[in-house]
Amino acid sequence: MTLEKQTDGDWGAAYRAEGVDDVHNRFNIFLRCAVHFHHHIGHISYTKDEHLRRRRLADSQEKHNTFSKE
Numbered sequence: 288m289t290l291e292k293q294t295d296g297d298w299g300a301a302y303r304a305e306g307v308d309d310v311h312n313r314f315n316i317f318l319r320c321a322v323h324f325h326h327h328i329g330h331i332s333y334t335k336d337e338h339l340r341r342r343r344l345a346d347s348q349e350k351h352n353t354f355s356k357e
Contacts (some may be wrong), residue, residue, distance in 0.1 A: 328338070 298314040310316045 293313065298312065298317075301315050302310055302313050302316045304310070304316070305315065307319065310319055
């Protein structure tokens, strides 16, 4: 069932799945998934920032090496 199809009464419906024994209803599994997704967004953001930082550092070192040879 998708998020849009949930009614107020659906959120409290029982939920069971392997690996999430502490989750007992649909609202809690939705919340868990949202938090997990947010966690991955943080990883993606960090990876992007680190990639840009390293690229700027490499570009800076390349420029320094080019100027040193002249």
